[in-house]
Amino acid sequence: MRPSLAIIAGGGDFPPHLARIAAGQSGALFVAALEGAADPLAFGQADLKSYRLGQLGRLLEELRRREITDIVMIGALPRPSFGALRPEASTLKYLPHFARAFKGGDDHLLRGVVRFFEEQGFRVLGPADIAPELTAPVGPLGRNSASPAQKELLVRGFSLLAALSPFDVGQAAILADHRVIAIEAAEGTDAMIRRVADLVANGRLKIAKGDGVLVKAPKAGQDLRVDMPAIGPETLRNIADAGLSGIGLKAGQVLVGGGGNLGSQADQRGLFIEGVA
């Protein structure tokens, strides 16, 4: 029998989707829904309890009572309010563990959270360990696939992201007309795509039909257990608005949202999504 699994669930479609897949596997499943982020109703009949971030102590007690061995964390975290963070008595003793982690950036914090659960005796898995089908496969997701010219842009884009990796930056880039149009840093993928849409709208940039592509991959040091890059229906809408023709994803290393039918959504928009090994 598979060890008992707890999904610590944030916001968005990924946590319920992962829960549905995990429920179909052997072994007990428990969902710890983060208040203000996860919608408990989205998880159907799953065995679920909700927790504020300040109720970490209570969550740990529950995980131990249930003899949970494996944990997977997935979904968007809310910008925590002071109310959500307010620690209960059973949480106070863990605070020193996090003081150091809070000093770095988000990456640093996530690594601190992973280390904390490991120190508490749990195994921390990534969504892809439970459900590889949530990530981009090798090849096209829908019926459309990248043309040779588009493939060339994808290859160049992934080389660019690899060159940026030592600088701990560059989860995504946009290429068109044989050149690099935009590189993501602190602004995030959606803001980068909107920037390109604005340049096109203002006439400062022309992107021919079938030309522009988005590439997305994790950075080299990224912990894919807790910080896997993701795309979803919104990404498709945004790249369509910017006049791009498709998306290249590092296969197995980017989460694909849309409840399993993002490929057909891409088809409907005349876009390609392709996983590249």
Added chain:
Amino acid sequence: MRPSLAIIAGGGDFPPHLARIAAGQSGALFVAALEGAADPLAFGQADLKSYRLGQLGRLLEELRRREITDIVMIGALPRPSFGALRPEASTLKYLPHFARAFKGGDDHLLRGVVRFFEEQGFRVLGPADIAPELTAPVGPLGRNSASPAQKELLVRGFSLLAALSPFDVGQAAILADHRVIAIEAAEGTDAMIRRVADLVANGRLKIAKGDGVLVKAPKAGQDLRVDMPAIGPETLRNIADAGLSGIGLKAGQVLVGGGGNLGSQADQRGLFIEGVA
């Protein structure tokens, strides 16, 4: 005696500044002001004529009549209107030279223009060949210089730009809090700085006082004769708005605007500008 020099002048402060410096050197000087870009009144007593882009033939005749040997092109080009481009009879025969150049991006076009003037027998110089004092020196421009922590960010920033160079992108980047915050691609330096200002204004990014820096350098393949990166008073205003602390420039390879007193303008704002070898 120095060979006769023509300045083909676009918009902004750089062309008149270069003309003043060149006028103080030996040799004849002629200014060809591009209509719609250069302001003839800004050039004082210089020997000057104005030309539409479509009057290339007439310009060449004038350069030959004056036995001009050297050309320097400087200043911002207007987005050319059809009116400005409308070729005169004496220009028509040169059009085939430009048909190919117009097909690539801006870089490609500029290289085409350089090649054209060279084919016509002129020597094309860069602004730095005439007036190295227009470019960033090694070391601080004003009284403020980068702190050791800021220097560390500058070094990392220049490494990042060097890593991007093979991809023909990355004239500038912004770093803060030990990481890369923004990378310039098609949007241009000013838009990149405004993006960081917006992230700070929206609370999505915090930049501590004395932390954030802008780095700026040419790309590896850039022809510094016609396409040298530049900063000016507006750059200073923008980085102040974004809460950055200063600017690192590749020494000798970035034009410094502000009529020769950008260092003191930086001092007044508590910013540093530093050339890095």
